[in-house]
Amino acid sequence: MSIVAYLTEAKRMPRLSSTEPKGPSTRCTVEYLDEGGANFVFRLLPEHKHALPDAISGKLLRLRKDLPHVQSAQEQIRSFEQNFKPLFPAENLIGHGLVSLDDGIATYLTRAWRSLDRPAHRARDFLPLDEKYGLLVTDMTPQAGEVLLQLKPKWLAQSPHAPADASRCRTCALRAQRASVQLRTATDTQQCCPLALVSGKEEDRKRAATALTKDTQLFDYLVNDAQPLLHSLRNHQQQLDAGGILSNGDAAVVNNMCKAMTLRDCTLFLKRSGSNIEARLGDLDLKLPKRLGKWRAVERCLIDDGWYTNTEIQEFRVEETICLLSQ
Structure with a gap:
């Protein structure tokens, strides 16, 4: 399951849009990778083998589930930086960074899920349609070899x-x-x-x-x-x-x-x-x-x-x- 999206680099944080924005952007594919009890994880893949922008290269997109016990992306990164980042060397932690989302991303992903074979006990978990941010986290997916x-x-x-x-x-x-x-x-x-x-x-x-x-x-x-x-x-x-x-x-x-x-x-x-x-x-x-x-x-x-x-x-x-x- 995947959708097409557009990545825009910005000084404050990158932005992921469901429609092509004005100005320079990178067209990419958002592909479902996995999910847990609190979050969905997606790959960001460039189209036509072009390189992704440095801000998102080597990163996965993590979006929270619409569940009452799950904090927003902003709260998650604030909590991580305050409570856990000081405890361990940076090289021993999955890195976290914010990415802003337009209103259409969650809607498009939710529609695409109709054809996805998800775990039965997760079938009623969805994205909050009003979420404005996601997290970019270190991609530990193994490559060939x-x-x-x-x-x-x-x-x-x-x-x-x-x-x-x-x-x-x-x-x-x-x-x-x-x-x-x-x-x-x-x-x-x-x-x-x-x-x-x-x-x-x-x-x-x-x-x-x-x-x-x-x-x-x-x-x-x-x-x-x-x-x-x-x-x-x-x-x-x-x-x-x-x-x-x-x-x-x-x-x-x-x-x-x-x-x-x-x-x-x-x-x-x-x-x-x-x-x-x-x-x-x-x-x-x-x-x-x-x-x-x-x-x-x-x-x-x-x-x-x-x-x-x-x-x-x-x-x-x-x-x-x-x-x-x-x-």
Whole structure:
């Protein structure tokens, strides 16, 4: 699915138009690439093999969904720059930039979706027709000869509320609980314990990397060179939520908790081009306090129903073999 659009370079920000504007512009194709729970992602492709303007070269277009819990593009970039950009080196982050949209872009894309085979559970997600901005984000799509690994590091440290005798970490406990109700997310399919990914023992890290990739260079990168970035991610998770999700606090405490939960659900993109590996963290859209009730309910379930200790009711009990704590 794709539409034709026109890109105009400007000092303040580039503009994407559905009709050809007056003055210089680049005709391009906006092509659907993927979507998640909050955003759509599109490729911007030049027509007739012409080069795209520098402002959008190497970028993907990300447009928010018309859902009440999703912030506008302006709010997303403001939140990213305030809360997460200062935490990591620029080369380890998916870059963000604004692009303005004319009134016709969302309408044309929505019409084009009629012929698109989208995931059934996303079929009722659409674009807000009055959105004036989108985001240009670093394109990590692999080209010919390149290899891309996407993974969610998740909770790189144990939950502060987990029992002292836990045989599962927070991520592995939730994986087991979801399996009991026949739910399996992309994170669950990784079959990897986050604690092993940052373990001080090389054999633990190797076991985790084996579950994530068969590419030998990416494997070595995860075991060794990725450790400073992963440890930095873990440290920020812990510092922002030292008391745990069940603790009470003022607005500042809740805001830090939301930052920590964002960092516990971000994506690590590893792209190998020959012997060079590019590592960037993405999906850093600040989670909102309205989700606090859900997070607390999940934590209470994992504690009270024995998922942390692998003492869940016999009907659902499966001996834990993946979590580092069970080794």
